Amino acid sequence: MIKLHNIRKSYRVGGLSVEAVRDVSLTVHKGEIFGIIGHSGAGKSTLLRCVNLLEKPTSGTVTVGDMELTGLSEGQLQRQRRRIGMIFQHFNLLSMSTVRDNIAFPLTLAKLSKAEINKRVDELLKLVQLEQHADKYPAQLSGGQKQRVGIARALANNPDVLLCDEATSALDPQTTNSILSLLLDINAKLGITILLITHEMNVIRSICDRVAVIDKGEIVEMGDVLHVFLKPEHPVTRDFVDQVADSGANGQLLRGRKGRLLRMTYIGDLTYEPILYNAVKPTGVEFAILQGTVSRMKETPYGQLIVELIGSDAEVERVIGALRAEGLEVEAV
Ligand SMILES: Nc1ncnc2c1ncn2[C@@H]1O[C@H](COP(=O)(O)OP(=O)(O)O)[C@@H](O)[C@H]1O
Ligand SMILES: [Mg+2]
Structure with a gap:
């Protein structure tokens, strides 16, 4: 469903070149929940933003479905991006708009009629269990509720793919679990392929099928979660596994x-x-x-x-x- 081929991304910072992503290739299968884990600064957000071309890779190709996004014009890309939803650590909601209007925003951009928008927003409110909160503003919501709005907005145009950038990192453990259950539910019910990035092994263990470990812009280990968890090979992977399992022999x-x-x-x-x-x-x-x-x-x-x-x-x-x-x-x- 998602194919990254030899992705590199470097930034110029004060005349110097910083390589945030170094030659990453990976494939995410249709219907899978794929996690990328790494420490802060490892290049996770840059890599994720390369998938919908919010960042243009310095080199390499991105294919989503059967469409090579890196080969498209800006107009074609705008249309293809509707097939890719995204949620963020800090939710990125419109603070002056109600829950309903936040969720309606991408539908308005897609030029749906008022009646169609209302119908779709009602479905989405139900899906994320926010029917009671439709007319509230983001400031009146808890963190978990804000992320539910983010999820509903990301799903508005029925995307095939959902990208999650540290979607639970600003939430307490209990709220984290409820958002993770919602993502599992969406994956199972709607068949949406999910690519998420996180620095928390708990997120990987709870919902992912496969995982890649990224360190200094490179994938250092990749495989089924079960396998990587029980037999971590790279030292960075072992650090993450130790976060959740008391597996290190005392x-x-x-x-x-x-x-x-x-x-x-x-x-x-x-x-x-x-x-x-x-x-x-x-x-x-x-x-x-x-x-x-x-x-x-x-x-x-x-x-x-x-x-x-x-x-x-x-x-x-x-x-x-x-x-x-x-x-x-x-x-x-
Ligand atoms: N817009 C940017 N300009 C310059 N450097 C950046 C930019 N975005 C990210 N970087 C650098 O790229 C590296 C990876 O950053 P990022 O992808 O945000 O990592 P992560 O999400 O894993 O914390 C870091 O060294 C960061 O400072
Ligand atoms: Mg990040």
């Missing part, structure tokens, strides 16, 4: 243990099965659980345990074999 705790230390990873329904107990039972092996997390990524439950197995080598190997036979990933710590 050195203090693990030092001086005499048994075999293993990290076991469960995914899906296995998470709730007594697999460790069943594997150990027929052997004389004893175990201690030193660290553990059980959580969920989007709809998939997963668990990660660090355990110590105490017993003869042969018996410990037998337990490891039984765990692997059940589909667990087992590795030495």
